[in-house]
Amino acid sequence: MDATTVIAVICSVAVFAGWLVLPHSATTVQPVAVSEERKPVAISA
Amino acid sequence: MKIDSGDTAWVLASAALVMLMTPALGFFYGGLVRRKNVLSTIMHSFFILCLISVQWVLWGYSLAFGPDKFHLIGGLEWVGLNNVGFTPNPDYAPTIPHQAFMVFQMMFAVITPALISGAFAERQRFKAFVLFSLLWATFVYDPIAHWVWGAGGWLHQLGALDFAGGTVVHISSGVSALVAALVLGRRIGFGKQKAEPHDATMTVLGAALLWFGWFGFNAGSALGAGALATSAFVVTNTATAMAALTWMTVSWWHKKQPSVIGAAAGAVAGLVAITPASGFVNVMGAIVIGFGAGVVCYLAIQLRERIHVDDALDVWAVHGIGGTWGALATGLFATVAINSAAANGFFYGNPKQVLIQLVAIGAAWGWSIAGTFVILKVVNLFVPLRVHEDEEILGLDLSQHGEPAYASINAN
Numbered sequence A: 001m002d003a004t005t006v007i008a009v010i011c012s013v014a015v016f017a018g019w020l021v022l023p024h025s026a027t028t029v030q031p032v033a034v035s036e037e038r039k040p041v042a043i044s045a
Numbered sequence B: 001m002k003i004d005s006g007d008t009a010w011v012l013a014s015a016a017l018v019m020l021m022t023p024a025l026g027f028f029y030g031g032l033v034r035r036k037n038v039l040s041t042i043m044h045s046f047f048i049l050c051l052i053s054v055q056w057v058l059w060g061y062s063l064a065f066g067p068d069k070f071h072l073i074g075g076l077e078w079v080g081l082n083n084v085g086f087t088p089n090p091d092y093a094p095t096i097p098h099q100a101f102m103v104f105q106m107m108f109a110v111i112t113p114a115l116i117s118g119a120f121a122e123r124q125r126f127k128a129f130v131l132f133s134l135l136w137a138t139f140v141y142d143p144i145a146h147w148v149w150g151a152g153g154w155l156h157q158l159g160a161l162d163f164a165g166g167t168v169v170h171i172s173s174g175v176s177a178l179v180a181a182l183v184l185g186r187r188i189g190f191g192k193q194k195a196e197p198h199d200a201t202m203t204v205l206g207a208a209l210l211w212f213g214w215f216g217f218n219a220g221s222a223l224g225a226g227a228l229a230t231s232a233f234v235v236t237n238t239a240t241a242m243a244a245l246t247w248m249t250v251s252w253w254h255k256k257q258p259s260v261i262g263a264a265a266g267a268v269a270g271l272v273a274i275t276p277a278s279g280f281v282n283v284m285g286a287i288v289i290g291f292g293a294g295v296v297c298y299l300a301i302q303l304r305e306r307i308h309v310d311d312a313l314d315v316w317a318v319h320g321i322g323g324t325w326g327a328l329a330t331g332l333f334a335t336v337a338i339n340s341a342a343a344n345g346f347f348y349g350n351p352k353q354v355l356i357q358l359v360a361i362g363a364a365w366g367w368s369i370a371g372t373f374v375i376l377k378v379v380n381l382f383v384p385l386r387v388h389e390d391e392e393i394l395g396l397d398l399s400q401h402g403e404p405a406y407a408s409i410n411a412n
Helices: A003-021 B005-032 B035-065 B098-116 B126-149 B154-158 B166-184 B200-222 B227-255 B260-274 B283-306 B315-333 B352-382 B389-394 B396-401
Strands: none
Touching: A003 B227, A003 B283, B005 B035, B005 B098, B005 B200, B005 B260, B035 B098, B035 B126, B035 B396, B098 B126, B098 B166, B098 B200, B098 B315, B126 B154, B126 B166, B126 B352, B126 B396, B154 B352, B166 B260, B166 B315, B166 B352, B200 B227, B200 B260, B227 B260, B227 B283, B260 B283, B260 B315, B283 B315, B315 B352, B389 B396
16 A cells, blocks of 8 residues: 555545534524515516 | 547547536636626626637737747747647647647636636626736736646746646636735625625536536546546546545534535535646545645635635635645656656655646746736726726626626615
């Protein structure tokens, strides 16, 4: 195994193993309320 | 010299793939800006596709690839494609028509100034952008392309390795973007109000199309349909994927969420970094290069934010730093087992290659900084670089082009 392969394996392990310790889910986000319906517009010339 | 139909077909198809990258870049950038500036941002890329296509056949190709003058620039013998016909040119691509090589290189010249447009998005006057792009392509891109790729170019003779444009395309555009951001100054409200991307889906679509087109960029640079093109294709995909995974992981750790835009930006960083190395490294080298791109480009953005430089779409961090990392990594991981016509890098017994790569990196940074600064100052003598404050607040879509991107939604 050459040096490039060793470094590549270390990099891959760092990324894949990193996922084990990352947060499980996003922070709680409040749903965004839609204030009003968009009004249709005329596209024709 | 005999024309090889397979090689010609692949290079022409690659030219079409690379052509697609410029409008794809427009979508990538377009999604990242505010709603009121999306059309102007897309227009930057679309307009440059037209502008440089004409500049290239008139004089750009001759300056970049024409007969060498003092190892610095091509001569004017090929202006208007004079002497650029269908017979292969042995200096560049001995198995395809000379014009096939010319049009493939044209697409590189097109996308490079388009990359810079991300730095001055949302505030540059369109007329100033037109003048800047034409001058920059002529006085910055064409000379650097000649140094690195032109027959007789000084970096080419020095032995600098740049398979598909890490130095020529990405360092030049990324570093110039930083200069442009500093000269133009910050957008109104920068640092006080957040300029959220108006359409992340557009950005991800743009990144995916860039990834697709980049197979032409890198694998096409083999200038033939064979083993080297196959290797370039494989390492391009590998590094891109690894960079996206790495960026996403780093940002997940840093910001506590796996960012979608981050994954897209990471993929682009990987594409940038593998570009100079794509014809010289094996797949293990590609994994390291992708990993490095995901880390260093992400850190470069944190630095850029900390020093309050308004490079609006992070062209410097992704292209300037990603290109620099890629050029340096080429000197580390290049191996003649992939490309017997090249050289080994540091890890294959040739530490000198790292020094050569550093010279090329330094030259590209220096010329890009000086050239871009002078060009911006010259343009500013004739046309103000920035729009008026009220035009910037209104948005460039309406103030520069008189057209809203989305007729049904209030601009903001």
